[in-house]
Amino acid sequence: MNATPAPQIEIRDLTMAYGEFVIQRDLNFVVNKGDIFVVMGGNGCGKTTLMRALIGLQRPAKGTVFYGGEDFWNVEPEEQERLKRRLGIMFQGGALWSSLTLAENVALPLKEYTALPPRRIGEIVSFKLALVGLAGFEEFYPAELSGGMKKRAGLARAMALDPDILVIDEPSSGLDPLTARRLDDLILELRDSLETTVVVITHELASILGIGTNSVFLDTETHTMIDTGNPKAAIVSGDPRVRHFLTRGAA
Amino acid sequence: MAQNRGERKWRLDTRRSGDGLLELSCGGGWTLDQNLPAPGEILAGQGEGLRLLSFDTAQLAAWDTGFLAFLRSLFALCAERGIRVDQEGLPKGVRHLLAMAAAVPEQKATRRSGAGESLLFRIGTATLAFFRGAPTMLHFLGEITLSFGRLLRGRARFRLSDLWWEIEEVGPRALIIVSIISFLVGLILAYLGADQLRLVGAQIFIADLVAIGMVREVGALMTGIIIAGRTGAAFAAQLGTMQVNEEIDAFRTLGISPVDFLVLPRMLALMLMVPLLTLYSGFVGMLAGLLVSTTIFDIGLFEYYTETLRALELKHFLVGLSKGSVYGAMVAYAGCLRGMQCGRSAEAVGEAATSAVVTAILLITISASLMTIIYYRLGI
Numbered sequence: 086m087n088a089t090p091a092p093q094i095e096i097r098d099l100t101m102a103y104g105e106f107v108i109q110r111d112l113n114f115v116v117n118k119g120d121i122f123v124v125m126g127g128n129g130c131g132k133t134t135l136m137r138a139l140i141g142l143q144r145p146a147k148g149t150v151f152y153g154g155e156d157f158w159n160v161e162p163e164e165q166e167r168l169k170r171r172l173g174i175m176f177q178g179g180a181l182w183s184s185l186t187l188a189e190n191v192a193l194p195l196k197e198y199t200a201l202p203p204r205r206i207g208e209i210v211s212f213k214l215a216l217v218g219l220a221g222f223e224e225f226y227p228a229e230l231s232g233g234m235k236k237r238a239g240l241a242r243a244m245a246l247d248p249d250i251l252v253i254d255e256p257s258s259g260l261d262p263l264t265a266r267r268l269d270d271l272i273l274e275l276r277d278s279l280e281t282t283v284v285v286i287t288h289e290l291a292s293i294l295g296i297g298t299n300s301v302f303l304d305t306e307t308h309t310m311i312d313t314g315n316p317k318a319a320i321v322s323g324d325p326r327v328r329h330f331l332t333r334g335a336a
Numbered sequence: 337m338a339q340n341r342g343e344r345k346w347r348l349d350t351r352r353s354g355d356g357l358l359e360l361s362c363g364g365g366w367t368l369d370q371n372l373p374a375p376g377e378i379l380a381g382q383g384e385g386l387r388l389l390s391f392d393t394a395q396l397a398a399w400d401t402g403f404l405a406f407l408r409s410l411f412a413l414c415a416e417r418g419i420r421v422d423q424e425g426l427p428k429g430v431r432h433l434l435a436m437a438a439a440v441p442e443q444k445a446t447r448r449s450g451a452g453e454s455l456l457f458r459i460g461t462a463t464l465a466f467f468r469g470a471p472t473m474l475h476f477l478g479e480i481t482l483s484f485g486r487l488l489r490g491r492a493r494f495r496l497s498d499l500w501w502e503i504e505e506v507g508p509r510a511l512i513i514v515s516i517i518s519f520l521v522g523l524i525l526a527y528l529g530a531d532q533l534r535l536v537g538a539q540i541f542i543a544d545l546v547a548i549g550m551v552r553e554v555g556a557l558m559t560g561i562i563i564a565g566r567t568g569a570a571f572a573a574q575l576g577t578m579q580v581n582e583e584i585d586a587f588r589t590l591g592i593s594p595v596d597f598l599v600l601p602r603m604l605a606l607m608l609m610v611p612l613l614t615l616y617s618g619f620v621g622m623l624a625g626l627l628v629s630t631t632i633f634d635i636g637l638f639e640y641y642t643e644t645l646r647a648l649e650l651k652h653f654l655v656g657l658s659k660g661s662v663y664g665a666m667v668a669y670a671g672c673l674r675g676m677q678c679g680r681s682a683e684a685v686g687e688a689a690t691s692a693v694v695t696a697i698l699l700i701t702i703s704a705s706l707m708t709i710i711y712y713r714l715g716i
Contacts, residue, residue, distance in 0.1 A: 183681035199368055208405040209368075215408075216436055221443030228681035247368060247400045271436055278429025279400060 093118050094139070094250065094284070098148035101134050107308055108134045112148070114301045114313045116284060121276055121296050123316055124286045126303035127330070132286045133177070135303065136254055139284065140174050141165060152250075170198060173248030177255045179239030181227040187214060187238050188223035194245045213241040216271060218264065233260045237268065244275070251275065252284045257292050265289070269296045290331060294320065302327045344397050346370050350378065356387035359425075363395030366403035375410035379417070389414055391425035404433055476673045480603065483595045487604075492596045502605035506567045510613060513566065517558050518550070518617040522624030525549050530633050539633050543643035546625030547618075551652045553659070555617035556610075557704060560663030563610055564696035568671035571602055572692035575675025576685040584676065594676070603668040610664025611657045618656060651716050659707055663700050670696035 094116040101108045108131035116122040124132050137143035139150055141157065149158040152168050160168070181190050191210045195201060201209070214220055217237040227235055236259065243251060256272070257265035273296055275281045287293060293300065297316040304311045304326060312324045320331040347363035366372060379386070389410075407430065414421050423431050453461075486492040529545040575598060578584050587594040622644060629635040674692035678684050 184683045201368065204374070205372070205402075205405065208409050209401055212401065212405045212408050212437055215438070215440070215442070216433065218440035219443075220437070220440060226681070228679060228684070244401075267436075267439070274429070274432050274436060278427075278433055 093153055093282070094122075095151040095154075096139075096148070097151065099135075099138060099145050099150065100147035101131060101138055101143070102146040107146075109303055110147075110309050112301070112303075112310050114310065116282060116299065118282055119276060119280060120299045121272060121283045121285060123293050123297035123300040124284065124303065125288055125293055125300055125316070125330070127288070127305045130303040130305040131308075132288075132303060133254060136252060136284075136286050140172055140252055141169055170246070171249045173243035173246065173251045175236070175239045175243040175251070175253045175256065177236075177258075178232070179227070179235035179237075181235055181238055181242070183227050186224050186226055187219065187230075187241075190227070190238065191242045191245050194242065198246060209245070210241075213244055214238070216244070217241045218267060233264060236260065237264075240268070240271075247279060248281065250282045250284065252286075254286045255289075256285060256287060257289045258287070262291075265292070272296055290333065293331065302330065346372060347395070348373060348378070350382075352382065356385050357390065358382060358386055358388070359390045359392055361392040361395065362403075363397070365398040366396065366406065367398055367400045368402040370402060372402055372406050375406060375413050378410070379413060379419075386417075386419050388420045388422060390422040393425055393427055393430075396427065399427070399430065404430060404437075407434060408437065472677070473673060476676070477669070479593075479595045480599060480669065480672075483593065483600050486593075486596060487600060492600055493592055494597045494601050498597075499601040499604060502601050503609060505570075506563065506605050507609035507612065510563065510566060510609075511616070513562055514559055514613050514617050515620050517562055518555060518620040519624045521554055521558055522546055522550055522621030523628055525554065525621065526625040526628040530628070539629075540635060540639060540643055542625060542629050542633065542635065543640045544647035547622050547644045547647045548652055550621030550625075551618040551648060551656045553656070553704075553708075555621060556614045556656050556659035556663055557700070559610055559613045559617045559660060560667060560700045561697060563606065563613070563664065564667045564670070564693050564700065567606065568667040568692045568696040569689040571668065571671030572675040572678070572688040573685055575599075575672060576678030576688040579676065579678045580680050580682075580685060599668075599672040599676070602672055603665065606664035606668040607661050608664075610667070611660035614656050614660030615653070655707075655711055655716060659704065662703050662707065666699040666703060667696045670699055 096112050096114050096116075099112040100110040102110075112135070124135060126132055134143065138145045144158060149156050151157065152171065155164070155168060157165060157168055181187070182193070185193065188207070188210050191213050192206050195206045195209060199206075211220065211223060214222060217240050219234060219238055219241065222230070222234070222238070227238070230238065236256070240253065240256070243253070251272075253272070256268050260268065269292055272283050272285070276283055285292065285297070293316050300313065300316045300319065301310050302312040302319070302324070303309075312319055312327045314323070316331065319327045321328075323331075344364040346366050347361075349361040349363070351359040351361065353359070360378070407426070411421055411434075423434070426434075483492055525546050526542050529542045530539055533539045533541050533545075575584070578598070584594045584598070587597055626637070626640050626644075629640050630637050671692045674688040674695060678688040
């Protein structure tokens with residue numbers, strides 16, 4: 086059955102720094118297949134920097150990331166490209182290409198990496214846009230959309246190739262509660278139906294506790310992780326700092 | 337689904353019952369990398385009388401978006417033809433994802449149709465846009481004038497440090513490119529003059545040609561065009577990006593005029609620096625003329641120097657300086673105008689920068705012609 090290795094991420098001794106300034110050091114944690122893995126922490130703790138190290142945008146100062154046992158930062162560039170193709174990434178603001186319509190944005194990865202005829206690409210694009218609640222917006226340009234819509238269109242693009250691993254930066258910030266909830270439901274459904282592993286970078290408590298099955302907490306003061314595991318368990322028996330965070334300072 | 341991707345080919349069996357029921361048995365892998373059938377073909381072979389579509393997916397080994405997109409088009413087709421669809425036989429995940437895609441109704445907004453417009457229509461729109469642009473330009477000119485009025489009364493709000501920063505950016509940092517271009521232009525003028533003046537044996541007048549040419553016209557023109565490309569485009573891109581980031585809106589909501597805060601320092605910096613760069617350009621051009629004349633055309637160093645001094649009058653400098661100021665103002669005006677008019681996307685910033693350079697060069701050309709005619713009439 087197992088043609089491809091399990092899409093599992095392992096972070097080993099990861100230290101991220103800008104020059105002398107260390108953002109986070111000595112991170113060690115594992116993301117299992119089918120996890121909805123939440124990277125949480127206060128503002129400026131380095132969540133997005135961690136994401137950049139995970140997706141190949143910023144080489145870590147020390148340590149590395151393994152995808153299915155392969156050392157992402159120390160393989161040949163072609164191999165790294167192949168590993169990257171298993172990732173779907175949604176950036177904070179959507180990062181849509183402004184000169185392309187939504188349909189063209191979502192279609193670009195499909196055109197680049199599949200041999201599908203245009204008709205089927207069109208079907209897939211409109212399905213992905215419908216999944217994020219943007220049915221009928223195919224011909225719109227990003228500049229014509231609101232911030233939340235751009236974000237969701239960014240998710241549609243991230244999902245275009247049915248990636249094994251979906252990395253999502255701040256999915257629900259800036260969305261109304263109902264839309265945020267729908268997005269959470271979609272993430273759960275993608276995990277259940279398509280066995281997608283999801284890494285979510287967020288500090289929205291509703292999302293963390295609602296969909297997270299595993300997590301890591303990055304601390305701003307000590308510049309390292311202080312807890313990993315199911316956030317629902319952490320709120321009861323985790324490190325006091327994590328409990329403090331998850332209860333908005335009540336515990 | 338991932339594990340079987342690409343391992344098996346898709347299979348489809350159709351079973352038609354007498355009472356208008358069609359059952360589709362999907363087997364194998366229905367994935368993105370498969371050449372899946374078109375929904376229309378499946379229904380086409382069924383003729384009339386089809387009322388209900390159902391599924392059997394017991395043999396389905398793998399599926400992904402490919403299957404979902406196929407089903408979605410199939411359902412749309414069925415809805416068109418009044419065929420009911422029974423989704424019971426589909427895997428749970430498929431049903432859920434399809435339901436999610438249908439949860440938000442399709443936006444029926446007017447879709448843009450850019451491709452179908454006729455040439456005549458586009459010429460018409462472009463012409464109208466051009467004439468609509470003129471009042472906006474005048475309006476912006478008015479805003480700048482008011483802003484200068486506030487500056488004179490000491491009421492304009494901007495930071496002096498911004499002005500210094502802009503002055504450094506547009507002046508000293510442009511010296512190298514201005515030197516290179518002016519030297520080359522001076523060189524060309526000298527050669528050109530030498531070639532013509534040789535015919536009448538008056539090569540010494542190279543000095544007059546280069547000195548008056550550079551100081552009066554060419555220095556200002558070259559500087560203006562360099563600054564249009566170098567600084568005008570930068571102004572448009574800076575202000576355009578600020579427009580994209582809503583920074584300009586933030587000024588407006590605070591009651592601070594963005595024209596005072598952003599446009600005024602840029603305008604002042606260019607109006608102060610371009611005349612100086614013009615002077616400098618003229619000097620470098622004359623230096624190039626001197627170099628060519630003494631080394632190639634055997635004109636004495638002292639001879640060239642005295643001839644230059646004899647040719648140059650104060651009025652030439654004043655003409656050059658006045659042109660430099662006007663060109664500087666034109667470049668700042670075009671750059672700031674296009675930046676403030678910028679749309680809210682990355683592409684719009686690019687368009688603003690391009691348009692700023694084109695507008696600036698156009699304005700420079702027009703004002704250069706006008707000033708030349710005026711100065712000629714006045715006998716300056």
